[in-house]
Amino acid sequence: MVVGELKNQHIHMGDKMLQKLTWTINNFSKWDSDELCSENFYVGGHPWRIAIYPKGHNTGYLSIYLSGDLPNFDAWSRFANFKLALINQLNAKKTITAGSQYKFSESEPDYGWPEFIPLVEFRNFRSGFIVNDTCIVEAEITVVKPEHVTQADQVVSKPVVCSEPVVQVTNINPLGDLVDFKSFGKIEKVFVPLLEEVCKLHPSLIDCQQKRSRRFTEWAFTALGQILHFLKSRKVKDMNADACSHLQLLWEELQTFNFDLTWLQPHIQSALSMKNYIEKAVQLKAMKENLATLEMETKSLKEKIFTAEVDLEIARRDLAKGLEERDLDADLAYGGP
Incomplete structure (x- = not known):
């Protein structure tokens, strides 16, 4: 194209x-x-x-x-x-x-x-x-x-295809100091404890990178570290549309490095589903607020109905007393013969 x-x-x-x-x-x-x-x-x-x-x-x-x-x-x-x-x-x-x-x-x-x-x-x-x-x-x-x-x-004229351009690339905008991670490359220091934890639980993460170039493994474990740090540092309430899009991008990038990520996938899916959960939670909150408003209006209407019923009962009693009948065509008296 x-x-x-x-x-x-x-x-x-x-x-x-x-x-x-x-x-x-x-x-x-x-x-x-x-x-x-x-x-x-x-x-x-x-x-x-x-x-x-x-x-x-x-x-x-x-x-x-x-x-x-x-x-x-x-x-x-x-x-x-x-x-x-x-x-x-x-x-x-x-x-x-x-x-x-x-x-x-x-x-x-x-x-x-x-x-x-x-x-x-x-x-x-x-x-x-x-x-x-x-x-x-x-x-x-x-x-x-x-x-x-x-x-x-x-x-x-026909050199061997070089797997890496002739340039030294350093990590961009690191979250902190760079440290060596198991001789696989320089990784952000904040990622290392997270990587060590998951590599201990899932040794295949180390095994599958043994024959890779240092540059490849450096970015592979950086990508994994970014995902782990994201999940560690975010709360459910943080998973808005932008956060989910960012996590989806990190996940797609991580999958290019041939890790066995079956253990991580459920956590990613759960995190990505938080957007829908938050949206439903917001809707539920709005419904609760609306319900509270309706309950207050209902209470006010009930009080008005009670007052109206009392007034109605008084009116009925007054009406029951009736009036003394008089001839409306009779002359008004003034005390004379």
Whole structure:
């Protein structure tokens, strides 16, 4: 799916051409697609495009690729030096950049990183990679003419796919000091007691991460720690729509790390159900208040009825006494003969 706005700048460097591009994807959460592509751009007279996999390309990571596309040419090939960067919009020093040299061809038209950045980090609203629902990717590409590709270049034209970009990423906006957790990585200190407790009860949490990279396990246990801290620090009354949405996002992110979470799922479902409980509790409270009002009105009406019944009884007694009959046509007396 082609989305976003692409801005580019061409820079001639002798017999090479460097192109700098900025791909801005607005309303990022709206695009429900496994693959998002930039529009085509031209370097060296040939079309290229950038592609990302916002749900991961069969991994728990954001995947990002550069693709050459010459469908009308047989046996085409182009050698390119390129860098791809996921821009951190809150802290430029935490922008993630990866670079490579690669010979693109008809049989191998794209190259990139299937594990560019963990999805839990990418989607974290505090991380700075998606701000105001906008994601920004930058690229620098140099296409080299075939006659200028050296033997050394050919050797590195197909490097091993790197599971992590060449950049050091530190934890974003931690809740406190970072400490090492069982050699799996630096985790927020506040998470560690919670993690130790559940790992003691569920050893598979440790076992399933033994063969993972340190970067992967660091974010895996951070994601688990975030969930545990959320459940520990929230009360039933806190589970409004925003809190439930946040918990749902944390839960979806945690599931990408292949933990056995059958023990945790009932607690998550219970916490998410609190929104409906709170709504019903609010309705019940309103009904009770309405009932109290009706009872007060009923009491007032009963008092009015009682008063009216008393007045009615008095009126009946007065009516029962009757009046002395007189001739209404008789003269009024004044005491004379």
